[in-house]
Amino acid sequence: MSAPNKSYDPVEVEALKPEQIERMKDEALAAFAAAADLDELASAKTAHTGGTSPLALANREIGALPPQAKAEAGKRVGQARGQVSKALAARQVELEAERDARVLVEEAVDVTLPHDRVPAGARHPLTTFMERVADVFVSMGYEIAEGPEAEAEWFNFDALNFVPDHPARQMQDTFFVQGASPEGKATTGDESGVVLRTHTSPVQARTLIDREPPVYVVCPGRVYRTDELDATHTPVFHQIELLAVDEGLTMADLKGTLDHMVRALFGPDMKTRLRPNYFPFTEPSAEMDMLCYVCRGASVGDPERPCRTCGSEGWIELGGCGMVNPNVLIACGVDPARYSGFAFGFGIERMLMFRHNVEDMRDMVEGDVRFTRPFGMEI
Structure with a gap:
């Protein structure tokens, strides 16, 4: 009697397929790049790195795989999440720099203007x-x-x-x-x-x-x-x-x-x-x-x-x-x-x-x- 075929994977999870993981990653990167300010980036961060984001849900599915398939799926999901986090941090730095430059222009104070435009009074x-x-x-x-x-x-x-x-x-x-x-x-x-x-x-x-x-x-x-x-x-x-x-x-x-x-x-x-x-x-x-x-x-x-x-x-x-x-x-x-x-x-x-x-x-x-x-x- 022959031994069991341990290389056979009887479970196929749709969310863990390579093309799905790649799609989730690309959508996250596109959302970060499209964020025009820090508020929009915060919304994109919640949608693509939060607890209910597609990559987070896919990561939970790894537990349903047989032992011999978990390593490959975990590596694939981990790499995608790492790239998403790196892109998020880079976009955060860019938007913060844009905000600081804008504040310097919009809230600039002309130190040459008179400081006593509301003159102090005096007792009569x-x-x-x-x-x-x-x-x-x-x-x-x-x-x-x-x-x-x-x-x-x-x-x-x-x-x-x-x-x-x-x-x-x-x-x-x-x-x-x-x-x-x-x-x-x-x-x-x-x-x-x-x-x-x-x-x-x-x-x-x-x-x-x-x-x-x-x-x-x-x-x-x-x-x-x-x-x-x-x-x-x-x-x-x-x-x-x-x-x-x-x-x-x-x-x-x-x-x-x-x-x-x-x-x-x-x-x-x-x-x-x-x-x-x-x-x-x-x-x-x-x-x-x-x-x-x-x-x-x-x-x-x-x-x-x-x-x-x-x-x-x-x-x-x-x-x-x-x-x-x-x-x-x-x-x-x-x-x-x-x-x-x-x-x-x-x-x-x-x-x-x-x-x-x-x-x-x-x-x-x-x-x-x-x-x-x-x-x-x-x-």
């Missing part, structure tokens, strides 16, 4: 300077006090010794806020009893009512008057006001405080002087002048050295001051027989014009960053 010099002035008095032990800008007429005028027929109470000087009567009808003019404050002095009255002396406060804020906007006037501007009420305060204390302020803001050699004047809420009252910070008084009587800043007068007017009127103390519940006080106030815009040679007040309110940027940031 009015805000900066008002805080700086307030800091001078805070360092002396004063507190910051604030009040509403829409103020009761009593605080704005009556508590400060303005008589009912005072010119400042009229419509040509004061903004009166329209209100409503108890019947729901709109009120006009001075019927509402509410005004946009014309000075920061109402904060003094509120402070004296709210707390017991001694009182040392400085009151910065925005005020309103019916002025036309021009180079030296604006209907909305800023003031800073100081109030000191204690036992034994005199005009000498006021003069010393003024001297310290101008020296802190304009230099250690600055001086002040007081000229008699009248204000309803102070008695005696005075206009406060400071030595011209440009010529230091040297232009007085010297026609060869004129000073545009002070008009060769040697002094610059800053604001009003004086001892608190006893009527104001009484209106706020303070005993004038025991306490006395002094107050002064000036416009921030006017002081800023002096300190930085600003010629037109309209530059401060028009919002042009070219005006604010030179002042920079000051902490």
